[in-house]
Amino acid sequence: QEQLAQSGAEVKEPGASVKVSCTASGYTFASYFMHWVRQAPGQGLEWMGIINPRGGRTTYAQKFQGRVTMTRDTSTSTVYMELSSLRSEDTAVYYCARADSRGLENWFDPWGQGTLVTVSS
Amino acid sequence: DIQMTQSPSSLSASIGDRVTISCRASQSISSYLNWYQQKPGKAPKVLIYAASSLQSGVPSRFSGSGSGTDFTLTISSLQPEDFANYYCQQTYSTPITFGQGTRLEI
Numbered sequence: 112q113e114q115l116a117q118s119g120a121e122v123k124e125p126g127a128s129v130k131v132s133c134t135a136s137g138y139t140f141a142s143y144f145m146h147w148v149r150q151a152p153g154q155g156l157e158w159m160g161i162i163n164p165r166g167g168r169t170t171y172a173q174k175f176q177g178r179v180t181m182t183r184d185t186s187t188s189t190v191y192m193e194l195s196s197l198r199s200e201d202t203a204v205y206y207c208a209r210a211d212s213r214g215l216e217n218w219f220d221p222w223g224q225g226t227l228v229t230v231s232s
Numbered sequence: 233d234i235q236m237t238q239s240p241s242s243l244s245a246s247i248g249d250r251v252t253i254s255c256r257a258s259q260s261i262s263s264y265l266n267w268y269q270q271k272p273g274k275a276p277k278v279l280i281y282a283a284s285s286l287q288s289g290v291p292s293r294f295s296g297s298g299s300g301t302d303f304t305l306t307i308s309s310l311q312p313e314d315f316a317n318y319y320c321q322q323t324y325s326t327p328i329t330f331g332q333g334t335r336l337e338i
Contacts, residue, residue, distance in 0.1 A: 146328070156268075156276065156319055158328040172327040206275055216282040217323050218266040222275035 113137040115207050115223035122229045128195040131226045133207030140188035141165045144210040146219055147181060147192045149203040157203075161210065162190055197230045204228075234258050234322050238331035245336065249310045253334045255303045255320035264324035267296055267305045270317045270333075279318075280305060310336075 118132040133145065147159040160171035162181040169181045180193045190207060205226045208219035235258035245251050255265065263283035268276035278287045280296035283303060293308040307314055315338055320331040 155333045156321075156330040158326075158330070161326075170326055174327075208275075211278075211281075213282065213285075216264055218278050218281035218287075219268075219276070219321075220278045220287065222277070225275055 113209070113221055115209065115221055117205075117207060117223040117226045120227040120229070122231065123197050124232055125198055125230055127197050127230075128193060129197060129228050130191055130193040131205050131207075131228070133190045133192070133223050135188045135190075135209070138209075141185060145181075145183075145190045146208045146210055147179075148206045148208055148219070150206070150225075151200070151203040154203075159192070159205075164190060194228075197228075199230050202228065202230045233327055234261060234325060234329050236320055236322055236329050236331040238318075238320055238334050240334060241332065242335040242337065244338065245310055246338065247310055247312060251307045251310055251336065253305045253318055253320075253336075255298075255305070255331050257301045257303075257322055257324075260300045261322045261324035263299050264322055265296075265298065265303045266321045266323065267294075268319045268321060269314075270319065276319060 114136050116134045121129050123129050141164045144161050144163050146161045149157050159175050162169045164183045171179050178195050183190045207223040210217050211220045237256045239254045265283045267280040269279050270276040279290050279294050284296045295306045297304050318334045
């Protein structure tokens with residue numbers, strides 16, 4: 112069964128950094144890109160970026176450029192998303208989601224269970 | 233960035249109803265359009281990919297149509313477990329963008 116398991120909830124002070132992990136199982140880790148998406152309380156879904164686990168290449172949404180870093184560890188089939196200079200507006204549930212595809216068309220499946228990051232002083 | 237606009241933002245319906253949710257892209261995205269269902273406290277789940285392909289394991293009462301800029305998600309006969317939030321998503325270009333969501337309630 113293809114699954115993504117994320118790290119637990121975090122509480123951070125403004126200005127700090129947070130690093131969320133996402134461990135894949137049930138499929139060949141390096142064969143699928145991984146996305147990160149966040150959802151603020153009561154709000155919609157916001158795409159943050161994508162990482163290619165095979166070579167580590169990343170593409171970030173412009174909004175997060177300079178503050179987000181996505182990395183991977185192929186030995187543990189884990190991808191990481193680190194967000195720095197946290198502010199209250201970064202309070203959200205952060206999801207990893209695998210990129211599934213058919214030809215050029217692609218979608219997100221499966222998703223991790225989500226990690227709540229709360230930014231508060 | 234490609235803007236995705238869903239309508240309606242919320243919808244009240246009853247068991248057995250036929251429901252349609254619309255999604256419009258700010259420019260043509262061919263068929264690079266997916267639909268997700270999200271229940272409270274849970275991660276989104278893909279229902280339809282590539283505008284009209286039903287994801288494995290998803291009930292056949294869900295269907296999708298459209299291409300270019302206008303897309304539709306249809307639920308042919310609402311079941312109790314269908315009351316949730318629904319999002320469209322374009323994967324034509326980065327940044328990948330989602331619609332604002334449609335809340336389907338009783």
